Structures are given as C-alpha cells and as structure tokens.
Amino acid sequence: MRFRLAAAIAAIALAAPAIAQKAPDTPVQNRIIDQALNHSEVMQTAAHLTDSIGGRMTNSPQMREAERWTQQRFRDWGLSNVRADPFEFGRGWSIVSSSAVMTAPRRINLRAIPVAWTPPTDGTVSAQIVVAPMKEAEDFAQWRGKLSGKIVLVSHPGAGSEPERPAFRRLTSEDLAKLGDYEQPAFSETEIAKQLKQAAFEEQRDAFLKQEGALAWVRISPRDGGLLHGTGYSYQVGRTPALSGMEMAAEDYRRLARLALTATPPTLAISSDVRFHDEDTKAYNILADLPGSDPRAGYVMAGAHLDSWVAGDGAQDNAAGSAVVMEAARILATLGVHPKRTIRFALWNGEEQALLGSIAYVEKYLASRPELTDPAQAALSPYYTWRLRWPVTPKPGHRDLTAYFNIDNGSGKLRGIYAEGNVAAMPTLREWIAPFAGMGVTTVSPQPTEGTDHLFMSAVGIPAFQFIQDPLDYGSRIHHTNLDTYDHLKAEDLRQAALVLASLLLKAANADEPLPRMPVPARPAPADPFEYAKPGE
C-alpha cells in the first residue's frame, strides 16, 4: 500500500499490546506526554466511532453499538465500574435510506436528507410542489385549501451566501486576549420563551399540513454550498409528527422555488425510509472510573457526548470529544496512576436532544429542582424549562464532584479553559495549564458558556468547565452537517487535547484542596428591576 493510512494501521498493530512504560523515576507528566504522542490511540477510537459506526442518534441502532463498544474499550484499558447508566428517553430513530428526485420539468437527483424524528414516507411519494413559506401560525390562512396532494416547501428560499471570512481558522493572540474580559451572566427567560414558541410552531405546522392533506414537507438547509443537516430540534421524542419532512440543499431548494414560478411547477419523487426503535426506551450514559485512594475526597470528572445528529458521522460533534475523553482514560489507566480522588469518565447520551443525559446525571446524583406543576410546561423539553424551577436542592453527591471538564467544541486543539464565572478558581486553573503554554494552552477566561453538558452542572453550582478550542471549520461548515466525518478531524490537535485533559484530571484528582465553588444558584434577580416589558413581548 502506498499511502499514509497504511502506516497508521501498521502503527496500531505494533502498539496494540501497548505495554506501559513504567519508569518510576520519570515524572507522570512526561509519561502522559509520551503515551499521548508516541502511543496515541485517539484517532483509531475516533475512526471506529465515525467510519465504522457512523452517526449516533440517541437510541438508534448505531448509538446502541457505540454504547456497547465504548464500554468494551474502557474495560479493555482496565477502567473500573464501567457501566451504562440509564435514564428514560423514548423511542429511537434512524435512516435506512432516502432519496429525492425532481422528475419534471427535467430529471435531477436532489441533495436531501430526512429531518430527524419525522416518520417515513409510504414508499416513494410523487407529487407537484407548492412553495408555501410559513414562519408563524398567522401564515397558515393564505395556504388553506392549496396544499392537498402536494409536497410543501415550507421555507423562504432566501439567496446564495457570500462567504467572505475564511472557513478554517485558529485563534490568534488577539482572539485569546478578548476572552479575558469578564461578562456578567445573562439568563433570559424571554429568549427561552422565543425558543419555546418556535418549537410549538413546528408542531402546529405539522398539524396544519396534515389537516390540509399535504403529502410531505421540505425545508431548506440553513446553509448553502450543498450542506445538509437533517437536525430535528423541534421534535421531541414521544411527540412524533404526522408528516414526513426532508431537508434539502439550499441550491436544490431554490431551483425548485424558481421553477415553481414558471408555467409547470416541478414534480418531486421523494422517499424517506426511516425507522423508529421502541425495543428499549431507556437511553444510557456510559461511565467509567479510575478509583481514587481516598473515598472521602470525592471525584473529578471529564465528559463528552457520544450521541450525534444524523448527517455525517458525528465526528467533530462529538466523536472528537468522546475520543479525547476515552484517550485520557486510556492514558491514565495505562500509566497505572493512583490518584487521591476518583477520576470518572462520562460519555453523555441525548446531548443533541437537549442535554438530556447530563441533566439526568445531575438529577440522579447532584441536585434536584421542584417538579413543574403547569402541565403545559411539564410537557416541554427540560432544556427549556429546567432552569426555570427554583430552588435548587443539592443532593449528598453534590460536594463529592469537585471539578468537571467538558469537551465539545470540535477538533481544534485546546487553547485554554472557560472558568464559567468561577473567578476564584482561575489562579488554580492557570497553574494547572501552565506547563502546556508551549502547546498553545495559555488562556483562562472568566466567561460563562452555554450549549453543552457542563451547562446544567454549572446551573446547580458544580465547578464545571468547558475548554477554549481552536475553531477550525467547525462553525463554518462542519457543525451538524454531512461534512462532519473523520476527514475533518485533526490528529495533532486531538492528541494535544487528550494529553492536556489527562494532566488536568490528574492535577484535579490529586489537589490538596478541592477547587473553589460558586454558591448554589438561586433565582436570579432581574437585570434591571425597573424595566417594563417591551411592546410585543
């Protein structure tokens, strides 16, 4: 074989029995670096999760296989207490195959993918399209009586993009310096209400389309360049919509929309062969421990979500983070470290379904919030409502978790850490990252961040942190798209991330004192106590 991969595979074969280099006079720091750089398995782990298993929607067959395989790997490496920790989720969903073809006025294969959680079509559905953009329930009236027997294009076609910024970039010193600014936390119930309204609208639209006799609907991809997502944010498990939905590449969607204005609107033939999986409605977080020597000292934890959406293979989001967490576990287990505190490794499930796995962990082990009494709110995703329930009541396990590190920002190397408002922890975090300045890890930012599995730990007062990572092309073209495959993972970056994470975990596990904590949060006072609601809110 003539190419690079052959060498990589040869390296796996040689490294397979990976005997730990036990040289007691070599500092563990340096043995971590040696393991991470010269005996790395992070890319093999990532390759298996992406190439071999593929996209890992919660409770899909692929995610089940990932749950099985990752536990096996943890056991192979000698981790303890490896377990699948269940929480109630609901049915799974997966794509078997799908297609979309414009059959008239000419024949073109269209780039399209089923929208997650929508039901299958009954074989191939062939029908004329209607372009009927709808953004709110008030838009339904003008389409009443016009959608029967049609495939409905529900998005505004918009216009082509002009990408004037580089798709791929790394953080400059200036970028990092800006992250040093402290920002006061802003928790907006108004923003949550907006998101809720959007989710409710999609259910209303589904009901409207069904009632009007539409056959299926198509939305435009939120980005052009042929990218597809298929992300189904608005469909909660257990509230399966009535109609099949597909997301179409923007270029293909807009061509249909233009042709719909000519004499003969196009005809589509679409097929969405998707499956629901009801065999086991529980989802599982995968947990594995490296036991500590002092049971009263508590534990530290690193986590990344193992589940993904459906387009692509869930590589940067988040096989990358999962592989880094697993690699840190492998490194520390292989080196046979015996930390004071237990080090726990978590692969979350249901993150893409609204952080459900990490919420489940918090509720089971860390803190409780009152049940919702309003049945309308209780029916909503906890993502929207969880931070609205006061007070937070810590559980006995709350103080045991002394530091949590989350990784979920693509494949870029670590450049620092967000202290998430925990200003008192910043000097210690700076000390811990100091050895890695030459590897690009320089910055401790006081800023709070959102959107991934540390969020609801921070929200109950756990010292929970997220890393600053080089953005690469994660935000510009990879996040949730069909380009999110192993191709766009960066081996050097992931090796760096694993070695830094392993080192930080060991530092945190062996620290004399646990990290400073924030107070357990209580309902925040309004940002401006004298503010009147704006008109229209």
Next chain:
Amino acid sequence: MRFRLAAAIAAIALAAPAIAQKAPDTPVQNRIIDQALNHSEVMQTAAHLTDSIGGRMTNSPQMREAERWTQQRFRDWGLSNVRADPFEFGRGWSIVSSSAVMTAPRRINLRAIPVAWTPPTDGTVSAQIVVAPMKEAEDFAQWRGKLSGKIVLVSHPGAGSEPERPAFRRLTSEDLAKLGDYEQPAFSETEIAKQLKQAAFEEQRDAFLKQEGALAWVRISPRDGGLLHGTGYSYQVGRTPALSGMEMAAEDYRRLARLALTATPPTLAISSDVRFHDEDTKAYNILADLPGSDPRAGYVMAGAHLDSWVAGDGAQDNAAGSAVVMEAARILATLGVHPKRTIRFALWNGEEQALLGSIAYVEKYLASRPELTDPAQAALSPYYTWRLRWPVTPKPGHRDLTAYFNIDNGSGKLRGIYAEGNVAAMPTLREWIAPFAGMGVTTVSPQPTEGTDHLFMSAVGIPAFQFIQDPLDYGSRIHHTNLDTYDHLKAEDLRQAALVLASLLLKAANADEPLPRMPVPARPAPADPFEYAKPGE
C-alpha cells in the same frame, strides 16, 4: 406569493413587450444604461439556461435545446443572420441518473457523479472495492492480478482541506494595481507535453483496468466539502473508454479508503445510467449579427461559451457569460442602433472540450495552420497541438475582425480588461472604459491570459480581449462543481457586465480607426536560446 422572486416574475410580465425608449436627444450611452438597469432580462436569460435547461455538455440533448432556444431569443430580439454554425465534433453524452451506495459494512448513500464521456454501467454493479492509487503506467505492476471483479478506487485519498482564505472575494485596489504589471509571454511546449502525458495515461489506465477484469473505477473529487465535478478532460470524443468511471465526494472516498484497511473492505453498489448521442455528430456555434452600415469596415464580436460540464447547471461557467452576451445583443437591438461595423454575438460550443468551437471559427474564417503530419499528434485534441503548427496563414476574413471581447470568468462584475499583450491598444481601451470607473471598471492590464475562447484568436493575431472580473467564489467552490447553479449568480454584477459590454461593442463598432493589432504570430524563439534540457525532460 411572499418572496422576492414573485416580484421578479411580475417585472418580466410588465417588461415583456419591452418597447424601446426612442428619445433621439438622449445619448445612446444613457439609453444603454437605462435598458441594462431598468429593463434587464439578463437574469431571466440565465435562469432559463440553468434552471430550465440545466448542464449543457456539447451535443447532449440539453445543449441541443440551448442551441435552439438561444437562436429563438436572438430572433425575438430582432438580431439578423441568426445561425447555428456547424463543426465536426462527434457523439454527445448525458446523464439520465446515477447512484452510489456503500452497502457493507453499513449502508450510506454516497455523493458521486459519472465522469463525463465514460460509458454506462450495466444496471447496478455491486462489488468490493480495492484502493489502488495509480499516477503513471509504472504503477500498474503492483496491482496486476488484484483487481478482477472489483470496483477500483484509483486516486490517492489525500487529506481534508483547511480553507484559510475567504471563499468569496472582490478585487481590491491593490489587486487591480498588480494587474498593471506587464509579463512577457511564456509559451511552454514542455507544459503541453506534460498535459499530453496525463491524457495518455488515463487511456492506458482504462485499458489496464479492463484487461485486469475490474468492473468500474472511482476517482476522488479534487476538492472536499462534498463538491462534485464529473469533468472528463481526458476523454476525447470518439475515444470512448471501456469502463464506467465515477467521481466521488472526497469525504466519502476517504471513508471508503480507511474502511478498506479494516478486516472487511466495503462493498459498493453503483449505477451510472448515461447515454451517448450519435444522431448528429456536428456541434454548432450560435452566431447573430447586428448589421453595420459600412460593409468594408469589418466587424466586432463578443463571445461566451454556451456549453458546460455536467455537475450543476453551468451557471457561472458560463450561462453568466452567455446571458451577458445575449443581454448586450438585446440592449443594442432594442435601442435600434445602426453601427458602422457589424456587431456579431457568438455563443461558442465545445469550449469545455478544449475550445473546439472557437478554434473551428478561427479555422473557418480567420486563419489556417498546416495539418499535422505525425499521426500520433493528429489523433490528439487540437487544444494541445494547435499552437504547435507553424506558420499561421491569415484568411481574407482576418482583417475584418477588428476586436473580439470574450466573457468567461464567472458572475463577478467587470473591473477592467486584459489587453493580452496588445500594448498599443491600451490607450483606446482606457478611453472606452473611462465612463464606467464609477461602476468599478478601472483597469486595463497588459497581461496575456489563457484558458478560454479568445486564446486561439490571439494566437493568430486578432485583437482579442478578456475581461477582468471580480472573482467572487468562482475559483474557490463554483468552477465545474455541483454548486454551479443559478443561486450563485449575482444580478447586479451581470447587469453591470452587460451594459459595459454593450457600450464597448458600440464604441468598437463606431470607432474611426480599427484597434491596433499585433503582428501575425510566428514560432516563438526559445526563452533562453542556450538552455539545455533539464535531466528527465
């Protein structure tokens, strides 16, 4: 209807009978601007060529329809002498449908497209893959005996891109200033020899694969991000290869290549339903005239190629240029101008097949070169050999063509003009573009350019020019890819280009003196008369 396109269509309806505003006291310059900006049809023309007709491979059914429709439009607008000017080309080729699926170890729809000019598969071909990168005939030996019954992946998988420059850009003043530098012409027979060798290699590889019993071959897309081209540079018409070839998105190709290194190489099911068209082996340039008042004054001409490759709808390449040339014709015809010289509008065919249409025009009307005596060379595309035949003998029509303007650089607005080494013409060109400085047309560059239909006119001494255009995202993601659809055309840019082109044509047609010419080229002296061939050449 709630969106922008509705307004556009309403505008067509209103403008349809487009009565020319004949105000004799209004300068023609301003009437051109009024027609181009307030009564534009350039986007409607482009939409029909792209959305309704689609990709226009020479002698495909789509190109036949484009030949018919463009002639009809020229006639509708009142052009004279509208004709399809034939040249011998050969069979056509078109895609009916195609698909590629990885069926094991898991099922994924792959992004792939037939490579132009390769034959169809016999239904669906299912087989295991072999990754067998081959770059030269010396590479065949190591794959002998290993390819029978396989689908062969013939490219090196390479690695993912890191696009660190913006995909979309316009020329800055600094960019334009650099274009002012004169570069001595460089004509390299060595470079041509290299291209020839590559073309010959692809034929050898086809024969080798056939002989080894391979079922089909797959190459990697030259760009990642899911882009597909399907361009078949190496297959000359009449030399149809034996095996079906497909081009696959880089991300999909590399996933296959990685999985091929695991225990069970993947199995593909590919189908390439393509058709050859032998009904009429002639291709046709479309020509239309606006007759001049002085038959002895000769003519000026604007041209753009109407044919395209197969991926996408041939929008920036080159429905854009074709629509601009047609719009300039519409504007001048609608205004009823009566120029001194005839203004000819040309829509070239076979440009993507190596400038064949414009070469045919040159050979028929402008100049001859000796026939090739070496049968091996005579069998090759004229693109490679045409400039190797000396001397050039001008035909009587040579002096009649006093200026040729070519447009083929995407959808960006005009920023100036390449004088193509014709330094004596620069003052006149500067004078002609001066009124458009406020529209961004500021630069006359002395530089020679290649790669499109002015090339072989320059090569026989015709004053033939190409425009400097804003690059937009043409080079970064549109050129020859499946993103080359109407979406990425810019209406404002194309309106500007049409009005500038119409004005320049009228200036050139009415000029007292024809533009200065270059001498008729003779075989160039070697750049360094004392240079020894480098080792290995």
